[in-house]
Amino acid sequence: MDYTNAVSVLTLCATPNGMKASGASTGHHQIWARDSMITLLGARFSDDDRVQGALRAGIALLKSKQASDGAIPNNVDCATLRPNFRAYADAGLWWIIGSSLLAPDAATVNSILAWYACQDVDQSGLISMQESADWQDLFCTRGKGLYLNCLYVLALRAAGQHERADLVSDRINHYFWYRGDGDMLRHISHTFSTENRQLRDSLGRKRWLPVKRHLADEEHYLPYLGFRAVGEWFDTLGNLLAILSGVADETRTATILDFIDRHGMGQAPIRSLTPVVQPGDPDWRDYYGMLNLPHSYHNGGVWPFIGGFYISALVRAKRLSQAAVALEKLSALNRAGEFNEWHHGETLEPMGVRSQAWSAGMYLFARECVSRSQVPEEFFGIHRGGTD
Numbered sequence: 001m002d003y004t005n006a007v008s009v010l011t012l013c014a015t016p017n018g019m020k021a022s023g024a025s026t027g028h029h030q031i032w033a034r035d036s037m038i039t040l041l042g043a044r045f046s047d048d049d050r051v052q053g054a055l056r057a058g059i060a061l062l063k064s065k066q067a068s069d070g071a072i073p074n075n076v077d078c079a080t081l082r083p084n085f086r087a088y089a090d091a092g093l094w095w096i097i098g099s100s101l102l103a104p105d106a107a108t109v110n111s112i113l114a115w116y117a118c119q120d121v122d123q124s125g126l127i128s129m130q131e132s133a134d135w136q137d138l139f140c141t142r143g144k145g146l147y148l149n150c151l152y153v154l155a156l157r158a159a160g161q162h163e164r165a166d167l168v169s170d171r172i173n174h175y176f177w178y179r180g181d182g183d184m185l186r187h188i189s190h191t192f193s194t195e196n197r198q199l200r201d202s203l204g205r206k207r208w209l210p211v212k213r214h215l216a217d218e219e220h221y222l223p224y225l226g227f228r229a230v231g232e233w234f235d236t237l238g239n240l241l242a243i244l245s246g247v248a249d250e251t252r253t254a255t256i257l258d259f260i261d262r263h264g265m266g267q268a269p270i271r272s273l274t275p276v277v278q279p280g281d282p283d284w285r286d287y288y289g290m291l292n293l294p295h296s297y298h299n300g301g302v303w304p305f306i307g308g309f310y311i312s313a314l315v316r317a318k319r320l321s322q323a324a325v326a327l328e329k330l331s332a333l334n335r336a337g338e339f340n341e342w343h344h345g346e347t348l349e350p351m352g353v354r355s356q357a358w359s360a361g362m363y364l365f366a367r368e369c370v371s372r373s374q375v376p377e378e379f380f381g382i383h384r385g386g387t388d
Contacts, residue, residue, distance in 0.1 A: 002331045006334070009023055009357065012024075013039075014051050014053070015031075015057075017031060017058070018036055018059075018060075018061050018062070019055060020036075021356065021358070022353045022356055027354070029077075029078050033062050033091035034090050036058040036062075037094035038094065039055075039357040039360070041379060042362055059098060059099050059103050061076055062091075065081075066112075070112050072095045074088055074091050086137070088129075089130075089148055096113070100158040100159070113159060124171060125170075126152075126168065127144070127148060138292060145238070149171075149172050150172065153245040154245045169245070177220075182212055184230065185198065188225065212230075214233065215233070220256065221248075221256075222235075229282070236260070236270055257317055268302040269306075270303075272345075273298075273300055276294040276299050295346045301343065302345055304362065305359050310326060311327050311366035315375055339355055340359065
């Protein structure tokens with residue numbers, strides 16, 4: 001029944017132009033690059049012709065609205081077909097991943113990756129973004145984002161550029177992995193304008209370093225690296241993509257999943273971050289308004305689509321019994337919220353929009369992973385297709 005309900009949601013979201021984000025009468029009636037491509041991961045396993053047609057139509061529509069510099073739009077409005085590029089950072093990467101599964105297009109991929117190469121603004125090997133420019137489009141993630149750069153690795157592998165993907169992976173491990181030791185120098189050293197001589201610059205002046213106040217004794221990947229600043233919280237989706245992209249080795253994978261267990265994040269599953277950002281914290285913003293209150297929306301809300309990534313990460317780590325239990329929890333959450341967009345992080349009350357495409361699609365993806373007892377290799381670039 002859960003499979004049937006998930007496919008029913010997808011048919012509500014399917015349009016001749018692509019898979020819109022929401023099938024409810026009130027919702028997100030655009031073809032979002034990230035939403036539709038994440039939806040595609042699991043929706044491609046359905047046998048509904050309307051769903052399959054919408055997935056391919058969305059790939060074509062987003063490509064047709066590509067900017068001259070190579071950028072893929074954040075979304076395209078279903079009514080006007082007008083593209084929107086505001087939260088731009090991850091759209092092209094998801095397009096590369098999604099199109100590689102259903103409609104490979106090497107020329108378009110190369111033009112997108114050329115645009116992303118220009119986002120490596122300091123030649124560190126990592127790409128940067130403006131604040132609120134990725135999936136957390138009303139949140140303070142900025143600079144070099146963990147989620148964005150792990151996604152970059154996945155897209156490069158999908159494009160067959162494995163050597164470049166390995167380089168980015170190495171850079172993520174060097175700059176983002178926090179060792180639980182309080183040493184912040186390594187995480188901000190890329191922001192120095194003069195040669196790095198540890199705690200003093202080339203003129204002998206003592207450098208200013210931030211203090212890790214939250215999760216100071218915990219090992220994890222930091223959510224973002226900004227100018228003389230880092231994110232304090234555990235970014236769930238970013239850390240899960242580190243596992244799924246192969247950035248995290250076996251030891252770090254176990255550390256991440258044990259962290260999730262220890263902090264009770266997988267009870268729903270799964271909360272988007274911990275600890276939540278509170279008013280008065282450096283990363284609190286007035287524009288959060290009432291939506292990003294603690295334990296809400298991007299600020300610690302429970303997102304069913306992230307739950308799908310969590311289950312697939314458990315499968316990849318061969319924690320198969322735990323993955324099966326998590327899938328049952330995700331099924332119950334989706335039944336209660338009718339495949340809602342997100343739920344309150346403490347009460348689990350459905351708070352977003354019903355009939356959300358990526359909630360349904362990632363349920364199907366998680367279901368497929370548990371059924372196979374492995375993650376479909378083609379998505380994660382484990383195959384060695386393409387050329388460097």
